[in-house]
Structure formats: structure tokens, C-alpha cells
Amino acid sequence: MADRNTLRTSAGAPWPNNQDSLSAGERGPLLLQDYQLIEKLAHQNRERIPERTVHAKGWGAHGKMVITEDISKYTKAKCLQKGVETPMLARFSTVAGELGAADHERDVRGFALKFYTEDGNWDMVGNNTPIFFVRDPYKFADFIHTQKRHPKTNMRSGAAMWDFWSLSPEAIHQVTILMSDRGLPQSPMHMNGYGSHTFSLWNDAGERYWVKFHYKTEQGHDFYTNEEAEKIIGKTREGYQERLFNTIENGQFPRWKFQIQVMPELDAEKCDFNPFDLTKVWPHDQFPMIDVGYIELNRNADNYFAEIENAAFSPSNVVPGISFSPDKMLQARVFSYADAHRYRLGTHYETIPVNRPLVEVHNYHKDGTMNVFGGVRTGNENAYYEPNSFADKGAAVEDRSAQEPPLKISGDAARYDHRTGYDDYSQCRVLVTKVMDEEQRQRLYKNMGGAMAGIPEFIAERWFGHLKQVDPAYEAGVRKAWNEANASGEYAANAAPITPDTPALTGGDAAGDGAQVAAE
Known part of the structure; x- marks a missing residue:
């Protein structure tokens, strides 16, 4: 008979029986000393970990x-x-x-x-x-x-x-890409x-x-x-x-x-x-x-x-x-x-x-969950803090050659941090009117209008206002698709309760014409 691997407990002991639970008699009850059963059930209870808050489903x-x-x-x-x-x-x-x-x-x-x-x-x-x-x-x-x-x-x-x-x-530029062919x-x-x-x-x-x-x-x-x-x-x-x-x-x-x-x-x-x-x-x-x-x-x-x-x-x-x-x-x-x-x-x-990186890691992080690295992480057993006196005896030290150069730009907060002057429309305009062909635009209108079906009208109107600043044809195409989707009645998933007191129908910044983008 060919050599076979032995089933073992997590502690390494041979596992004699993986078919039958230990019991006080033919009809039970089970015995607490059946640590193999307890280990198996306990591990099953802990097989899952928290999923990612976003990007949970992946390949x-x-x-x-x-x-x-x-x-x-x-x-x-x-x-x-x-x-x-x-x-x-x-x-x-x-x-x-x-x-x-x-x-x-x-x-x-x-x-x-x-x-x-x-x-x-x-x-x-x-x-x-x-x-x-x-x-x-x-x-x-x-x-x-x-x-x-x-x-x-x-x-x-x-x-x-x-x-x-x-x-x-x-968000209008990204939402446009999401509702286009590239979104699926x-x-x-x-x-x-x-x-x-x-x-x-x-x-x-x-x-x-x-x-x-x-x-x-x-x-x-x-x-x-x-x-x-x-x-x-x-x-x-x-x-x-x-x-x-x-x-x-x-x-x-x-x-x-x-x-x-x-x-x-x-x-x-x-x-x-x-x-x-x-x-x-x-x-x-x-x-x-x-x-x-x-x-x-x-x-x-x-x-x-x-x-x-x-x-x-x-x-x-x-x-x-x-x-x-x-x-x-x-x-x-x-x-x-x-x-x-x-x-x-x-x-x-x-x-x-x-x-785990390919290089050997030395640092001064200490204890805590998942501390499984073992050995002397710092390079010297006496060096569990830094700075220390053990650099010549293997303790890890900094490498100044890895220091990146300092920033030279001005960091103009007024330029980069306030909303005045943001142009949220022109790059999206180029994408819709210059990069997409007519068939792609029609699918975009249908996808977006369908995704909006059933939402409160004041929200839809506010969004239409943004689309119009991108291009009037964009707004008209999505509005037509939205009306058609609403008429079909297949939009229950979009009808979660939202009842704000003061529906604002406008918003956003003035459109600009400066940006020119190529097809991504």
C-alpha cells in the first residue's frame, strides 16, 4: 500500500477516528473529552473572517x-x-x-x-x-x-x-463611465x-x-x-x-x-x-x-x-x-x-x-494579534526599542538612501482646496460628445435612465440639471429613457424612503470648456 498522510489534530497528534463521536453509550450523550469533535466544530465556527467593507467580492x-x-x-x-x-x-x-x-x-x-x-x-x-x-x-x-x-x-x-x-x-464623469459600456x-x-x-x-x-x-x-x-x-x-x-x-x-x-x-x-x-x-x-x-x-x-x-x-x-x-x-x-x-x-x-x-515580502524584515513592531514571525525580529534580542546601542551587533537601523526628495511645489491651498472654479463638466462633455459614438450614447442613456427609475422626481430633476450642463442632448436622452423606465413600473429596488423637507433642484458649478481628453 502506498504511503498515506496521517490525519492529525492542530497540535500534531494522530487523529484515530474522524467518523464517529465519543458517547457514554450507544444512545449517548456525547462526552466532553472528545476534543477532536470539539476542535472540528470550533474551527468551523471560526472559518469566516470579516469581509471587506468595500470590494468584498473578488477574484x-x-x-x-x-x-x-x-x-x-x-x-x-x-x-x-x-x-x-x-x-x-x-x-x-x-x-x-x-x-x-x-x-x-x-x-x-x-x-x-x-x-x-x-x-x-x-x-x-x-x-x-x-x-x-x-x-x-x-x-x-x-x-x-x-x-x-x-x-x-x-x-x-x-x-x-x-x-x-x-x-x-x-461624480458626473465617473457615473457616466459607470453607466457606459465600460461599466459592465x-x-x-x-x-x-x-x-x-x-x-x-x-x-x-x-x-x-x-x-x-x-x-x-x-x-x-x-x-x-x-x-x-x-x-x-x-x-x-x-x-x-x-x-x-x-x-x-x-x-x-x-x-x-x-x-x-x-x-x-x-x-x-x-x-x-x-x-x-x-x-x-x-x-x-x-x-x-x-x-x-x-x-x-x-x-x-x-x-x-x-x-x-x-x-x-x-x-x-x-x-x-x-x-x-x-x-x-x-x-x-x-x-x-x-x-x-x-x-x-x-x-x-x-x-x-x-x-509577506521576499526580503527579510527587521523592525520594532511588537506583540499583538498575528505575531507569528518568531525569532528576533529586530536583529538583536536586546534591541526591542530604537534608537539603541546594538547596531554593530545586528540590530536594524534606518537606511537614509531610501529617503525620497522633498516636495518642491508650493502646496497652494487656495488653488487646490476650495470648490470655486472647479470644472466638473467639460471632461465628461468630451467623453460623451467626442469619444462615444451614437450607439454607445444610446446605451448610456438607457442604462442611466433605467438605473434612475423610481427615484423621487426632485432628485431626478437635480441630476438632469447636471446632465444638461454637460450636453443638452445627454439630458434629453436620459430623461426620455427615465420616463420609459418609469412607465414600465419595474423599479421597486430604487424606491427606498427618502423624504427631505426642502428639495433643491439646482446645484453644481458653471461648466467650463478647457479640458480635452482622449479615449481611455
């Missing part, structure tokens, strides 16, 4: 990043030098849906990448859209509340979503990924450049209509997982072209728009795309929970040569993402194998 795989072009004049990051190949993990997700939500729902998709570099982990935590709904982190928690369940009905509320969006004019990709392989935020690169000479990260699908932009997606959901709620897993398992490895847009540091003060505003794209004619390399996914996880559910991505994970910007949403995410992982996975979540 992922392992792969590699290959740099094919020389961008050393922009960055000293070792993982971004020509010829370097870096192992990586990708996780895609929907934003609003819970862990059991259907994959083929209209939603923004998360696009998170973890690169295991020789200088530690670099996480690129983005979406499949180059922008976002809001520009200030004060609004983020409230926005997410509108995407979750109504506290009384325990149902998603379209009224809440459109109320928030109609009171936040900066057929699979994770058929969508782009973006860092969305403005990040920075810095080189050996200490020069800083602002940067936008782009990952362009090489599989094409295939999408579903709402009607097609509804039929798929009727058959499977795991369509993305099935397609991503089976594609890789069958040896067809999806790829994305890695490109960047670059802006010299001081040019930020010359822009006719705020380059750190998450609701804005950088016009391609001003900041052309630069090829960097590609990413490829080529290996499925052996254990989904251990490698995908436990994966913790945070924009705070950067390496020398890559850093942040004054983007206010990015600044908030640098804290909030890592803190979410400390809550969900434990204080030392980065010691979980999938989050």
Missing part, C-alpha cells in the same frame, strides 16, 4: 510584471528598470457587492496589484476607471453608505445613490486597470515626476448589456471567477500593457486643472502615454482563502523610487487601507504568507 491570480522599456530617467525603483521581471498577485473586485453578490453586476471594478520586489512589496491599488466619484476623503464614507443597504429596508437604495450623486457634481465588462480580462490617483516617481538624481499608472487590456473591451448580464446571473453568480480561473487553468494567460503618463514636478503649478484631483484625467495630448512593459497572470491560487481572501493591498506599500502626491483621496487611503487590514486580518497581517 485573483498570480503572475509577473516584465519591464521592456527604459524609464530610469523617471525612477530609481529597481522593479521598474528595463529587463526586470517581478512576481506579482492581482485581485479584481466589485465595489458595492457583498461577498455573495453576483459577479455580473454593473459596478466599478477594483484592480489591485501586489508586486514582490527586491526592495519590499509595492501595491498598486486602483480601479478599472481612471477617475473616481469624489475628490475629498470626507465624502468617501458617505458615498459608500449610499452603495450599501438602507438601514430600515435592508435593501440597496437607488434613491440614496442618485441623491448623493446629484448633490456631488464632481464581460470578465476581469476585458477591462483596463488604473492607479487612478496621481502618484510620484523619483530618480537617482533626486528629481520627482508626477505619474499616472495605466494597465491596458490586451484581450479587448468586451462588455455585456444589462439584459445579457441578467440572463447570466440567472445561471451563475460566479461568472468572473469561472472565466478567470478556467482561462488561466487552460494555459491562456491574460496580459495588460503597462503604460504611464508623466509630468515634471513643477509643471503641476502650470496646469489649467488640478492634477491631483481624482475626478480628473490627464489629457493625453498634453501628457502622452509612455510604454513601460506588461503584466501577465499565469497561475491560479492553490487556496483561494489563503491567497486571495487574505491578500491585503494598500497604497501605503511603496518602494524607493515610487511615492505619493498631494491627492487628498490618496493621502486618506494611505492610512485607511492598511488600517482596514489590521482590523480584518490582525495587527501583523503582513506576516501572512501571501502578504
Whole structure:
């Protein structure tokens, strides 16, 4: 007989019987000393951990990043030098849906990448859209509340979503993308990924450049209509997982072209728009795309929970040569993402194998949940604080060569922090009137009008006011689709109670005409 593995308890003892409970007799009762049964039931009770507050439903795989072009004049990051190949993990997700939500729902998709570099982990935590709904982190928690369940009905509320969006004019560009064809990709392989935020690169000479990260699908932009997606959901709620897993398992490895847009540091003060505003794209004619390399996914996880559910991505994970910007949403995410992982996975979540960097880690973090690293974490058993006198005996010390250069821009608060002069409409206008063709516009009108069906009229009218400032034809097309959807009566999910005392029918800023954007 071939050698077989022995079933053991978590403490390592052989497990003699996994079929029958110990009892006082043939008819019971069970005995408390049956620790194997107790262990099995106790572990079952603890199999689930808190799901992510957002991006709960996700799909992922392992792969590699290959740099094919020389961008050393922009960055000293070792993982971004020509010829370097870096192992990586990708996780895609929907934003609003819970862990059991259907994959083929209209939603923004998360696009998170973890690169295991020789200088530690670099996480690129983005979406499949180059922008976002809001520009200030004060609004983020409230926005997410509108995407979750109504506290009384325990149902998603379209009224809440459109109320928030109609009171936040900066959302119109992102909502337009969400309601367009790109809002319902057929699979994770058929969508782009973006860092969305403005990040920075810095080189050996200490020069800083602002940067936008782009990952362009090489599989094409295939999408579903709402009607097609509804039929798929009727058959499977795991369509993305099935397609991503089976594609890789069958040896067809999806790829994305890695490109960047670059802006010299001081040019930020010359822009006719705020380059750190998450609701804005950088016009391609001003900041052309630069090829960097590609990413490829080529290996499925052996254990989904251990490698995908436990994966913790945070924009705070950067390496020398890559850093942040004054983007206010990015600044908030640098804290909030890592803190979410400390809550969900434990204080030392980065010691979980999938989050563990390739380099040996020495630091002075101490004790707490998930302290599983063992040994002398600081390099010397007497060095459990810093500064100390044991640097010449192995204790970890700082590396000043990893210090990024200081910011040179003025940090003009009046320019970047107040709402006066924000142009929330012109980039959206170019997208709808110049980038989309007529068939795409008609699908946009239908998708948006249908999503608005059943919401209070004053909210709809406020939103129509914003659409009209983008383009009168946009407002007319969505209004027509909204009326048709209302006439059909199929909008119960949008009718959650909302009864404000003073319905405001106008809002937003004057439209501008300055921005010109290229198709993303």
C-alpha cells in the first residue's frame, strides 16, 4: 500500500477516528473529552473572517510584471528598470457587492496589484476607471453608505445613490463611465486597470515626476448589456471567477500593457486643472502615454482563502523610487487601507504568507494579534526599542538612501482646496460628445435612465440639471429613457424612503470648456 498522510489534530497528534463521536453509550450523550469533535466544530465556527467593507467580492491570480522599456530617467525603483521581471498577485473586485453578490453586476471594478520586489512589496491599488466619484476623503464614507443597504429596508437604495450623486457634481464623469459600456465588462480580462490617483516617481538624481499608472487590456473591451448580464446571473453568480480561473487553468494567460503618463514636478503649478484631483484625467495630448512593459497572470491560487481572501493591498506599500502626491483621496487611503487590514486580518497581517515580502524584515513592531514571525525580529534580542546601542551587533537601523526628495511645489491651498472654479463638466462633455459614438450614447442613456427609475422626481430633476450642463442632448436622452423606465413600473429596488423637507433642484458649478481628453 502506498504511503498515506496521517490525519492529525492542530497540535500534531494522530487523529484515530474522524467518523464517529465519543458517547457514554450507544444512545449517548456525547462526552466532553472528545476534543477532536470539539476542535472540528470550533474551527468551523471560526472559518469566516470579516469581509471587506468595500470590494468584498473578488477574484485573483498570480503572475509577473516584465519591464521592456527604459524609464530610469523617471525612477530609481529597481522593479521598474528595463529587463526586470517581478512576481506579482492581482485581485479584481466589485465595489458595492457583498461577498455573495453576483459577479455580473454593473459596478466599478477594483484592480489591485501586489508586486514582490527586491526592495519590499509595492501595491498598486486602483480601479478599472481612471477617475473616481469624489475628490475629498470626507465624502468617501458617505458615498459608500449610499452603495450599501438602507438601514430600515435592508435593501440597496437607488434613491440614496442618485441623491448623493446629484448633490456631488464632481461624480458626473465617473457615473457616466459607470453607466457606459465600460461599466459592465464581460470578465476581469476585458477591462483596463488604473492607479487612478496621481502618484510620484523619483530618480537617482533626486528629481520627482508626477505619474499616472495605466494597465491596458490586451484581450479587448468586451462588455455585456444589462439584459445579457441578467440572463447570466440567472445561471451563475460566479461568472468572473469561472472565466478567470478556467482561462488561466487552460494555459491562456491574460496580459495588460503597462503604460504611464508623466509630468515634471513643477509643471503641476502650470496646469489649467488640478492634477491631483481624482475626478480628473490627464489629457493625453498634453501628457502622452509612455510604454513601460506588461503584466501577465499565469497561475491560479492553490487556496483561494489563503491567497486571495487574505491578500491585503494598500497604497501605503511603496518602494524607493515610487511615492505619493498631494491627492487628498490618496493621502486618506494611505492610512485607511492598511488600517482596514489590521482590523480584518490582525495587527501583523503582513506576516501572512501571501502578504509577506521576499526580503527579510527587521523592525520594532511588537506583540499583538498575528505575531507569528518568531525569532528576533529586530536583529538583536536586546534591541526591542530604537534608537539603541546594538547596531554593530545586528540590530536594524534606518537606511537614509531610501529617503525620497522633498516636495518642491508650493502646496497652494487656495488653488487646490476650495470648490470655486472647479470644472466638473467639460471632461465628461468630451467623453460623451467626442469619444462615444451614437450607439454607445444610446446605451448610456438607457442604462442611466433605467438605473434612475423610481427615484423621487426632485432628485431626478437635480441630476438632469447636471446632465444638461454637460450636453443638452445627454439630458434629453436620459430623461426620455427615465420616463420609459418609469412607465414600465419595474423599479421597486430604487424606491427606498427618502423624504427631505426642502428639495433643491439646482446645484453644481458653471461648466467650463478647457479640458480635452482622449479615449481611455
